[in-house]
Amino acid sequence: MRQFLSLAAALVCLLASPMVQAQDGGMFAVRVRAGNLSPANSDASNMALSINKKSTTEVDLSVFLNANEALELAILSPQSHTLYSAAWAENVGSFKQTPITLVGQHHFTGLLGGARPYLGLGQAYTRI
Numbered sequence: 001m002r003q004f005l006s007l008a009a010a011l012v013c014l015l016a017s018p019m020v021q022a023q024d025g026g027m028f029a030v031r032v033r034a035g036n037l038s039p040a041n042s043d044a045s046n047m048a049l050s051i052n053k054k055s056t057t058e059v060d061l062s063v064f065l066n067a068n069e070a071l072e073l074a075i076l077s078p079q080s081h082t083l084y085s086a087a088w089a090e091n092v093g094s095f096k097q098t099p100i101t102l103v104g105q106h107h108f109t110g111l112l113g114g115a116r117p118y119l120g121l122g123q124a125y126t127r128i
Contacts, residue, residue: 029062035076037099048086054079062105072103072120099126 035058043049060074076099083093103122111117 027064029064031060031062033058033060035074035099037076037079037081037097039081046087047092049092050084050086051081052084054081067109068107070105070107070118072101072105072122074101074103075099097126099124101125 035056037054037056039051039053056077056079058074058076060072062070062072064070078096078098080094080096082091083095084090085092101122101124103120105118105120107116107118109116
């Protein structure tokens with residue numbers, strides 16, 4: 001799973017860099033892309049609970065503070081999940097969630113070929 005996340009992050013950096021090459025402070029970028037909700041499904045109870053995976057759309061807005069620094073707010077579309085118990089061999093409930101993520105980004109400039117990869121650090125919030 002961690003390999004998938006690392007690969008996905010690298011792919012996002014490569015795909016996003018052409019969109020933000022001309023961005024300077026005060027500018028912004030709006031993107032729509034695919035998102036994936038993959039719960040860890042590690043249940044310590046004797047009910048063997050698990051939640052289904054979902055692929056969905058994501059809308060994000062990046063606001064550039066200057067040529068190198070940006071803030072990104074990403075919101076996935078609302079999702080319904082089913083809670084399944086392997087011990088009872090049936091669905092035991094459901095819930096809805098709308099994950100929201102705020103990420104601080106540092107964009108690297110002056111690289112060969114005009115590429116502008118970035119590193120980001122953020123926090124996700126999900127209320128169930």
